[in-house]
Amino acid sequence: MNWQNSSTSGFQEENRISTGRRLLYRFHIDLPLWIGIMLLSAMGMVVLYSAGDQSVELLNRQFVRLFIAFIVMLAVAQISPSTLKHWAPWMFGIGLLMLIAVLAFGEVGKGAQRWLNLGFFRFQPSELMKIAVPIMTAWYLAEAPLPPRTMRIIIATIIVLVPTLLIAKQPDLGTSLLIASSGIFVLLLAGLGWRLIISVFVLMIASAPVFWNYLLHDYQRQRIMTLFNPESDPLGSGYHIIQSTIAIGSGGIYGKGWLNGTQSHLDFLPERSTDFVFAVFSEEFGFLGILLLLAVYIAVISRGLVIAVNAQDTFSRLLAGSLTLTFFVYVFVNIGMVSGILPVVGLPLPLISYGGTSMVTIMAAFGILMSIQTHRKLVST
């Protein structure tokens, strides 16, 4: 695998460190990751200009958000992994309290209770948990030698499960799945036994009917049903999927060209600057454009894995690995949903979709990756 090669070459490189890299490392910036993020953000701005009907105002707002998110990323990158480790239980505990507070007296928006009004600004505690859960799990598992023993696995599972259920109760299925997977990734990377993995998998499939009948809201069931037959309700829940597949399909290999997407510009496509922005991208830039976009995503994800493999302690490794895989889940679930192979879950396309509080969280995660990469103590030769 080439990521292994690059990791060794990266290692060698650091032995004869260049002045430029030294400067970047002083500010705790990882150049490959930085370039990937910049590329994605730039592509995002280009699509948004088209998706938002060439509104400069929309671009301005997105730019301000990106700017803030970059500052957050840089700030987080300055925090060393060992400091993060110290904070882990505190972050997790505070996050948990806030989640309970949200359920008790949070604000309701769009039928779900997700916001906590702190007077001067509104805050989504579930966003904090996206970071806090992997940090906490990684910290907890790294305390003892790997692979983890049964007791540790059970407690780690509880650590993941409690915030997941609290968020699912809001209800915010998309976010709770993301948080669950971020914790599960830590467990998997820590070397969870194969037998256990397989038996849990089988158990989950067996319990699917119970989940379907008792735990899902009507609208969630509806979304899944729609996936299999969008034509059953063409003006209701199937509308998004029908219109977005038309947009993607009509893009063809070369696309209709920037600003020429008819589906999007004639209002056929809903949510076109937010969750369904991928459809606009596909319609205007075609299959080739998608290949380019996916390549950048793959590069960013690969770089994340390289950072994870290069990390010097178990905590950093697990954390970096989990954050990278969660980023992948974002990309996969969003594209899968827009192209009609996954049910509609409200997840944005990271770094491309307009707005969304999740952008700051994603950038903070990149900040952690950069911190892990740049805080390494170089092994003396």
Added chain:
Amino acid sequence: MAFNSKQTLKDHFHETQIFNQRVLIAAVFMVLLFLLLLSRLVYLQITNQQHYSTLSENNRVSIRPIAPTRGLIFDRNGILLAQNLPSFTLEIIPEHVKDLDATLEKLKQLVAINEDDLKEFKNNLRKKRRFEGIPLRSRLSDEEVARVSVQENELPGVIIKAQLSRHYPQGKLASHAVGYVSRINENELRKLNASNYSATTHIGKVGIERTYEDLLHGKVGFQHIETNAQGRVLRVLERTLPVSGKNLYLNMDVKAQAIAEKSLAENNGALVAIDPRNGAVLAIASMPIYDPNLFVHGISSKAYKALSTSPERPLFNRALRGQYPPGSTIKPMMGLAGLELNQLKQHDDINCPGWYMLKNDERRYRDWKKEGHKHTDLDKAITESCDVFFYDLALTLGIDNISSYLAQFGLGEKTGIDLRGELDGLNPSRKWKRRTRNLPWFPGETLITGIGQGFMLTTPLQLANATAAIATMGKRFKPRMLYGIQDQQYQPIKKTKTESLPPIPISEAKNWHYVIKSMRNVVHGLHGTARGIKYNLKYDIAGKTGTAQVFGIAQDAEYKKEEIAKKLQDHALFIGYAPIDKPRIAVALIVENGGSGGAVAAPIVRKVMDQYLLNLPPEDKNTENKINGAAIQ
């Protein structure tokens, strides 16, 4: 980094190995999933690009809902009560119009367009897309349609759109019962199945239109329309036809209903007629009334204000929601209570001096007849409506017996008719008084309850259903407006089921025969209070008059009709059914401030009964065929 022992070094190495292995597996999974995404995108963008392009690129396909045709409403004889008529709307497609102002000027000379129309149009102009038709004037007259059509080629972008809109051919007739449709408001929009109503603009607001909205509405259809870049419809690719709403047949006999409404036109009031055999509502009139057609196209706020603030309250359905003291009309039921509960013998009599007094009470409870009825038994008390007899009977029975026996007739309880908004009435009891007023029950209140005054309140519908229960000797049914449902024109009518209510237990049938005979004497007897209606009667009526006090009279004052303002005059009531041997119709009527039940109310009931009974099909057997026959016309 320093390592303390071999053990940790080994562990560390082992951990790294596990981790790297796991990362490798994750990478493989991610590659596979990316390949899955790519294959889906290849499928969409390369394999099926042609298909999706036709759907999108030059010809855009849009899905448009097609509104289902609303079901029709007929009376029991197939007379149309609600239908759908085409109406024409003038629309402008902005992107086809070169000079909007000039076009508007031109149109103003052809059709009447007022400021409101223009305002609404300009409002929509900003909201809608440029290739969509924006309505300018609705409900064009035939002449206006013709004038615009002739000039159509000089008016690019101007179109006349035809659509169906609800129309009530009988106008005001039976409008409380049939109800009306009107624009869907935001509240309703939230509760509706948005998809099924995506092409529907109107929804049933009151009456049958509301109760049976689900049946009348039908199921929406869809068409996939191919449009060009300007949004003009090129052709229809695919069509799922809507399913029309079902036609409804009411139990109502519109001719009898019309007579009821006409007779009540001078006074306000309500009449309900029920078939005692099954609870079918033959007529349900509430006057005054309004024209339901006003609401269909949006009633002007001025007209609505006039209707809603009128002291006559035309929007108020008195038949269901008017709560009146039943007055003497409950006397037959009181008599039955006395006989059936063994508190009274058929030949018991009292002396009526024209007033009644309780022990230790100064107050005189008066009879309507100042000089009294002298020797009076139950038969005479019902026939001539003696109050004193029933004061005495009420005292003997006690309030507990009275309220529980009257409750068996359904007084104080919703009948469960298939119309919304019915009120309970009030059948007072000791418990009720304690609960609502926290006061004990006084004997004087028992007395006036015995003649249907005091706290007691009934709706005309309850009274009619109670009368039907007398006619059937205790069998009771839920009143039903709906006779049957027809899926489509020319198809057979599916009759709705009758629903029984708990019957009134009979202790001795002869008690019932006795009271029914007395009710017959009310109409046919020499001294009956409604004897005025018996002339040329082709069947027998059992009835009872009633007069309900609107306000109390001071102890010594005398009731002089001329001196009292119309608003404060007594309500006139009549209940009755016919024919006595084979009851087909039971009626309750209240004429607000009408004065005397015998003189004012009874003749109206007779007119309604005449209309219904004298026009019954022979032996009343072929009703079903008749309805079918009429529907086919």
